[in-house]
Amino acid sequence: MIQKIASLSQSISKLSHQKDFNNTLPVLLNVLEKQGKDLYKIKIGNLITQTKSQKDLIVGAQYFANLQKSSIGTLLLNQLTPYPKNLEILQDSPLKLSFQNLKEIFSKGEGFIGEWKEFLLNQFSDAPDKNSFLFFGNLLLSLQKNVISFNIYEDKKNYFLQLEKRQEESLGFYALYPNLGPLSGVVYKTLEKDIGLNLQASFESTKNLLKNHAKDLKLFHRVEISLQKHIEPLYQFTQNLLDLRG
Template structure:
């Protein structure tokens, strides 16, 4: 099951597509709202670029969104289907594919929690302390939060092991949020946009998946498996 999850991570080929055709991508693009101007116009950051466009809905300055983006006939940029990016807590665990496979295949969550406890005790600053505290709090609920690195990109991932299945949440820069359940012979995925469902369907053959695959488009936002609540942390493991 771990191998299947890592193969799904590798399907994030959208970054290559977006670089070639950033303003007419068939896949969602992550945008950050830098400033609001008059007449519902906003200054946005898309990758390393900044652009001005109009939105039919009120956007929060400083927030990040996923959106479909294309060029209009008048040369303007049109945004549609905006969905706020979940405000996930940072995880200090960052591993490449091979390291992720080794960690998740050989280590139990209890062993990972023991390692996180040691890192928490030796935190150099408040930010590092809070990040390891988040990891420990998630592990108390059976959820591991980490970043899986692919080349220069990091994909935020949460994993919850069940008896005969693996539940996960992943956040990609050009696919948005994806949640799923991997079980023997079945793969269930929930995505944010129809174009993402189509993209995954067309590329699942590369995973050599022999079981049943079900992909549905969520009607709303896809939430992470675990949020850090604004309350006193109980760090006993």
């Protein structure tokens, strides 16, 4: 099952490659400045522009949002979803894998976990700076909580994946995509011993996109896709690593 998650992650990532903002998919934006009561300067990719938001935004924070144009050309935001604050550390992380790296790691099945733990311990003990110490410490603490976390960087974009073994026949996951928002799901064995997938998206537009391309997920015999507006990481990264001593 774990190999199928690597292929699923890469397949979904291809859907997030959008050329412009004239689509309905959510975008990841940075709030640069507040310029009026409900007017903000934001950055989306390399584009810096103005937008209106009736919801107060935090300057310096990142959000997922649906972006639309008003009749007078003003950009309007809705369904603002804060980027998980405790995952911002990943954007400058010292270890960034590709989806191909992920496939190679998962090709060993669950046998990779011991090697992954040893690798993280070595990186943690030899961390050259505070950022590396905190990053690898969180990956180890995540593993201690039975959640495996991976930071992925491809096509100049950051992705994030977490896995959690729940029952002998199922594997839960959390994924964060820059133009799809948070996703969660479960890969499981059916009574017929086929592989099924339950997938949840936090945006209606993302859910619709995934449903429209469900036929491309040929790895699974059964696919169910639904909306779940509040999706949280399986393990929350922390600024305090004292739990590593426990």
